[in-house]
Amino acid sequence: MPSVTDEAVIIGLGETSVGKLPGLSSVQIQAMAVHDALRSCGLSIRDVDGLINLDPYSFPDSMFATTLAEYLGLKPSFCATVDVGGTVTGMTMLQQAIWAINSGHCHTAVCVYGENSLTGRPPGAHGYQLQNLLGGEEWEEPFGLQGMVSMYALLTQRYFHDYGADEADLGAIAVSTREHALQNPNAMMKKPMTLEDHRQSRMICSPLRLLDCSLVADGGGALVLTSAANARRLGARMVRMRSFAMRMTHNTVAQMPDIEELGMRDAGRDAYEAAGIGPEDLDMAQLHDAFTISALVTIDALGFCEPGGAGDYIRTGATAPGGKCPVNTHGGLLSQAHVGGMLHLVEAVRQLRGEAGRRQVPDARLALVSGNGGIFSICGVAILERV
Amino acid sequence: MEAILAILPNPTKETAPFWEGCNRSELLLSACEDCAQVFYYPRLYCPNCGSEKLAWRASAGRGTLYSFTHVGVSFYGPTWESQIPYTLVLLDLDEGPRMLSRLVGPDRDKVQIGDRVRVEFVEFEKQKLPYFSIARE
Numbered sequence: 254m255p256s257v258t259d260e261a262v263i264i265g266l267g268e269t270s271v272g273k274l275p276g277l278s279s280v281q282i283q284a285m286a287v288h289d290a291l292r293s294c295g296l297s298i299r300d301v302d303g304l305i306n307l308d309p310y311s312f313p314d315s316m317f318a319t320t321l322a323e324y325l326g327l328k329p330s331f332c333a334t335v336d337v338g339g340t341v342t343g344m345t346m347l348q349q350a351i352w353a354i355n356s357g358h359c360h361t362a363v364c365v366y367g368e369n370s371l372t373g374r375p376p377g378a379h380g381y382q383l384q385n386l387l388g389g390e391e392w393e394e395p396f397g398l399q400g401m402v403s404m405y406a407l408l409t410q411r412y413f414h415d416y417g418a419d420e421a422d423l424g425a426i427a428v429s430t431r432e433h434a435l436q437n438p439n440a441m442m443k444k445p446m447t448l449e450d451h452r453q454s455r456m457i458c459s460p461l462r463l464l465d466c467s468l469v470a471d472g473g474g475a476l477v478l479t480s481a482a483n484a485r486r487l488g489a490r491m492v493r494m495r496s497f498a499m500r501m502t503h504n505t506v507a508q509m510p511d512i513e514e515l516g517m518r519d520a521g522r523d524a525y526e527a528a529g530i531g532p533e534d535l536d537m538a539q540l541h542d543a544f545t546i547s548a549l550v551t552i553d554a555l556g557f558c559e560p561g562g563a564g565d566y567i568r569t570g571a572t573a574p575g576g577k578c579p580v581n582t583h584g585g586l587l588s589q590a591h592v593g594g595m596l597h598l599v600e601a602v603r604q605l606r607g608e609a610g611r612r613q614v615p616d617a618r619l620a621l622v623s624g625n626g627g628i629f630s631i632c633g634v635a636i637l638e639r640v
Numbered sequence: 641m642e643a644i645l646a647i648l649p650n651p652t653k654e655t656a657p658f659w660e661g662c663n664r665s666e667l668l669l670s671a672c673e674d675c676a677q678v679f680y681y682p683r684l685y686c687p688n689c690g691s692e693k694l695a696w697r698a699s700a701g702r703g704t705l706y707s708f709t710h711v712g713v714s715f716y717g718p719t720w721e722s723q724i725p726y727t728l729v730l731l732d733l734d735e736g737p738r739m740l741s742r743l744v745g746p747d748r749d750k751v752q753i754g755d756r757v758r759v760e761f762v763e764f765e766k767q768k769l770p771y772f773s774i775a776r777e
Binding site: 400408456508 | 646647648649650651652655680681706707708709710711712713715716723725726728729730738739740741742753754769771
């Protein structure tokens with residue numbers, strides 16, 4: 254059973270400004286997120302003996318945890334850079350921190366990710382600039398595949414075919430997500446969006462339009478974990494990761510299985526089973542939304558509706574602010590910022606601590622966070638709970 | 641035929657026969673001699689059973705379209721503007737494996753999922769590439 258809950262708990266969260274942070278390197282952005290997270294729970298770098306991060310996707314950089322530890326002035330007893338894929342990486346950081354704390358390798362750990370992927374990319378570049386294509390270069394580049402959006406466009410076209418879905422379904426989640434973003438002062442998108450705005454936006458890779466795509470952004474997020482005993486001694490607000498499951502099915506888009514065989518369904522089932530809950534028990538869900546189609550596939554796979562029913566489900570209002578299970582209460586990757594999905598986890602923790610201000614979900618106890626890396630290549634589902 | 645631009649592969653020892661096959665207008669798949677799995681792309685070990693006893697098998701070059709996208713933005717800078725829009729496809733070869741390729745031909749803007757496609761080798765800088773076109777069968 255892929256349960257990870259035991260003694261270690263999340264006690265702090267940090268988030269930098271998002272959007273354009275000119276003049277800041279990725280290590281500086283991660284350092285800012287770490288300090289912000291430590292301030293949130295009254296700790297300092299002197300209290301940290303565990304550090305887990307991810308190096309920048311746009312400029313892969315080896316030994317990035319030691320780079321950051323030195324920059325911060327840390328000498329941790331547990332230090333690791335993990336790269337699992339997309340938001341699954343953030344969940345895996347938490348899992349590693351919990352294991353490290355529970356087994357005595359460290360007492361207080363910070364998990365952090367951030368980079369300058371917007372101001373750091375080459376002038377005139379479109380989309381997220383990757384230095385590689387998930388290792389599939391030889392079987393992708395000769396055919397003209399570059400950029401994540403074309404892979405998700407292939408998935409979208411097939412989703413339309415399999416379920417009779419259309420661009421109004423994509424637009425539904427884009428609009429719902431924008432409504433959330435308007436409640437978040439740290440969101441890049443500040444203006445309301447209509448279905449018509451979505452339908453009129455520029456075609457990027459058919460059938461995906463500009464407003465189906467997430468926001469390349471500078472920014473960072475961090476979470477602090479320690480033992481439950483230490484957390485009680487500090488009088489900290491506690492959130493625990495009640496379960497976490499992942500499933501990998503493929504890597505490159507050429508090896509992608511049919512939609513209902515993607516790993517999100519199995520990861521979700523395992524995470525629900527380990528936590529002893531179902532989708533009806535959730536107070537909110539922070540779902541991977543690098544593209545609108547990601548959220549639709551995930552809503553289907555996690556049992557919020559029948560396969561192909563995500564568009565209708567969204568149109569009931571369930572995912573919007575005040576809905577029965579609000580989705581991406583911070584505005585998600587689509588309308589807040591794409592910071593590797595780390596801010597999905599930060600937002601879930603913020604909500605469960607009751608610190609989300611005007612967008613607070615009332616009496617939030619249980620949050621689901623989903624992630625996928627690549628093109629649903631690896632999928633992860635975490636269930637977080639207020640202690 | 642439109643003037644094609646392509647990023648050429650950097651073959652390894654194990655994949656060079658595939659690209660050499662393309663230059664002979666042969667689409668080569670890998671076949672496992674132990675479990676009979678036919679797979680693409682070529683690897684040192686069978687991804688089904690782990691066997692190293694692998695052979696090359698020529699595909700008939702026919703398949704069914706699984707999905708497609710018309711790429712409307714150049715991700716390779718201004719030199720690729722001439723290619724826009726071009727069409728990427730996922731297709732299921734009749735021998736089984738799924739493959740990513742590029743669709744060529746004058747009628748590619750009318751492509752539909754489920755269309756039959758056939759391989760069409762397109763040469764760029766002395767390397768033939770296994771692109772596909774809609775088959776009129």
